[in-house]
Amino acid sequence: MALTITCPICGKRNGYEFRYGGEEKGPRPDEAGLTPEAWCDYVHMNNCVAGVQEEWWFHKDGCGSWFKIHRDTTTNLEIEQTEATE
Amino acid sequence: MNRFNHLPTLKVDSASKIAFVYKGKKYYGAKGDTIATALFANGIRIFSRSLKYHRPRGLYSLDGECSNTCMEVDGIPNVRCENTLLKDGMVIKEQNVKGSAQNDMMGFIDKLDWMMPAGFYYNTMHKPAKIWPIAMKQIRKAAGLGTLSPDFDMPGRYDEIYPTADVVIIGGGPAGMTAAIEAGKKGLRVILMESRPWLGGCFEYRSREYQNRQTLNERAHQLANEVNALDNIRVFTHTSAVGVYNNNLVTGFQIGQEEDPFTERYLEIRATSIVVAAGCIERPLIFDHNERPGVMQAACALRLAKTYGILPGKKAVFSVGHDFGLEAAIELHDLGLPIACIADIREDGQDPFLMKRIQAKNIPFHKGWVANTTHGQKEVKAVTLSGIDGLITKKVNCDLLVASAGMTPVTGHITVNQGKLCYDSHTNFFLPKEMPEKMHAAGTLLGLTDPVSIETSGKLAGLKAAFDCENCSIKDIGDAKKELEALPGPARGSKLVTAPVQGRKSFICFDEDTTIKNIKQAIDKGFDVPELIKRFTSAGTGPGQGGIPGHNLPLYVAKYQALQDISIKPTTVRPPLVPTGISTYAGTNHKMFKITPMDDMQRKDGGIFRNIGVWQRARYFSSDLSCKKEIENVRSNVGMLDGSTLGKFRIHGPDALKALQRVYVSDMSKVKEGRIKYSAMCNDDGCVIDDGVVVKQGENDYYFTTSTGRAGQTVEWIRYHTRYDGWDFSLVNLTDSMGVINLSGPNARKVLEKVVDIDVSNEAFGFSEYKAFKIQDTIPVKAMRLGFVGELSYELHVPSSYMKAVWLMLKDAGQEFNIQNFGVEAQNVLRMEKCHIILGQESEQRTNLLDVGLGFLWDRSKTDTKTVGTVALRQAESDQSRFRLVGFEMENNGRAPRDGSLIVDTKVRGYVCTARDSFSMNKAVGMALVEAPLADIGTRLEIFEDECGDERIYGKVVKMPFYDPSGQRMKM
């Protein structure tokens, strides 16, 4: 509830406006040579980091874009990108 | 009762009369009264009976820290009467009593307390297990806090607002107001929240001198005027802050005044900085029978007189541990309350000025003495005082015992925001040690008692908050800090928690009837920290949110275990810090839905509407819910359906096709201009989530439909699955800007050709074809020849603003054929007879594309598109354990089973998706998802319906579709 998210288009907005889209896991793997286990891992398994995680959000009540933020899962606060990449 | 009418501190209009009904009898209160003060003014002393022992309870504090004054008001149980303003015509009843609070037939339970030690229910009610349901009923009858009728409709209007502010200040007392003025003077946007109906806090009701002959009461008014003079301070009175979250989000609720358009409203405030100046409540003094009606806290007694004009008793004894208690005694004495004596827990350290006044008034004063027990049947008649060691005692007659061990800071707003408290031996307070970022504490909750110190701490906090908003210099803060340091610091607090008693009838928590003896029992059983003791004894779990046990519990636990260093922490408090009505959280307008452009016309035509997803749709057009006439009309003549809820989208741009290829299982490169492509979308598990049609409108320009339920998520879905690709396409949701008319039946063409200019013959506009044209050179229409209901059918997509016009043209043209409306239920049966599926009816979350027989849509050669769902579909293809969609008919002309009925043998083998008595087929048919071995044609299906007992009905698997298997009728 207290979360705010910074949309690259609309700026810092109330967390209610967004939908969570999961951890950053990279693009969809190629289908050639893909094992069911590897596929299942990609789709369903999460790292569940206790700390800063990179994750996807959708601005559903705004511009309708998907983007990534860094969030500290222990405080539920967005971390500025520059801080997170240090 | 005569009330004071001359005091400058009064908040009631003593001359006014507000009528209310209490226990069926009419009473009068004054304007400004709370329910509790009005009852008290009418001589009511016993307000309720306690939860467990049915002990009489009365007015103890005035801020709702316990359930003593919870009553049923206008049908609403558990109303906190000391916080609720009296309104004309209120009907007030007692709760949790058998008989009345005055004569409660359950009162004998108090004598049985020896049978019920801490953890009594846990220890006795679990063996044998079957006792529990019976015992529970009896316990619930005896205990509990009011009842609510299940069909009770909560009256009132509930609102919500979401303001933002630079600084939020919690507490409108002297510190909070000073902080607001400091931040406000710097031009910051300030919100000031005060839980009482007026500003002023602990200054408001006191006549002690502030400075230069100005009283605290006058000073409070001066500060309030300064606050109100600043336009950038928004004041919310009668507003409790009930939660503080990270990112400095503050929640609260405001009780509406009579002129407000809301009964209560929820506030959610985003702030840059927060000042907590929530003040103190009094710390209950614990002794035997410490909650007998007639015992009350010092501020309660003083405020009854000075705010509400009611003298709290006829003869009083004071047992206090702080200078405020002495101040209250002097003020009440001067107002005419005879005081038998004052017992002060402290041996020394009293304010010499107050002592001089007490001596001058000849009030007997005992240092190092404390109330030990009260006497009286239901109300206090006398009190036994003792030295704090308990060696000498003395009995004094009185009807009022003002008892207070000291003060307890209100720290909940700090701790819910992850601030840490630490025990401070000077004040005997748990003081904030680590404040959360951009949150500052001020006022009496820091232990300050000197009025100027209190205000200066508010000034410092206001400047710190301004600094958080980049609006204050470090130097200003340094100056304010120095100013505060030069003033009197926190006062020494009394350390005594309990009088020297055994504690069998000494209550540490009123709401849950927890005694000191119970706490000792819990500790002796090994529950050595407050969190565990709270759960074992339920102390602090009642409606008062732990207000009464509060900091007494950790202090007593430390004392009983003789802990030198008080590392014990108070129990965790959680939002809402003040009990909040669920109606307030629920807010307003719960009946929200979308309507189509045809809504009013369909209602005029006799449509019976139902909520379907986010929409209201016409489901039937007559009281015959089997829709026989509507169905027969479509099969033999022509009907019109409002299909505007269908999801409608345009996708265009150089990479539009790539995006379609990603989400649709078919090869979308095969979509030809002028032709309709039916396809489906899956999720990454291969489960089918949507189906619809795609048409090509031009180069890199497509129009597609989704099911009604998926329209809201489609943009999100397509963008999500293309988020790494950087493709260039635009996606537009046209669902609300376009309406859809479904014109179906053998006479559909004859109707349409009268309205449009284009050739609609079967040769020019064949089945599965798409045409875009204009009606009367004006109205753009996208027309598709589809066959969802299994007849000749045109789906016309029309801009919403033209929907009624086109509808009326068709209706006019169809008059000669007697064209009729049909609703969603008729469509449901018509398409079921054709075995055209509806996702969500013939599928659930685990149903994949292959299960429902749509495998033919999947283009396996499409491997480089990374189409969503295909990896999983490849896995599922060889899986024999999955459900299959089958058609079935009922045996022996039996009726159709209800949707959702189970297919069983010795186990559940599947379920009925949709089944109806089909007029077209003259028998009951349906579709079901069943295990693969049951899917062969001719298999007998055993069907179990809810509540049918041992009865079963039977059907058998038949070929799909049931109606017009060759599909001639929709192609004609």
Ligand SMILES: [Zn+2]
């Ligand atoms: Zn945005």
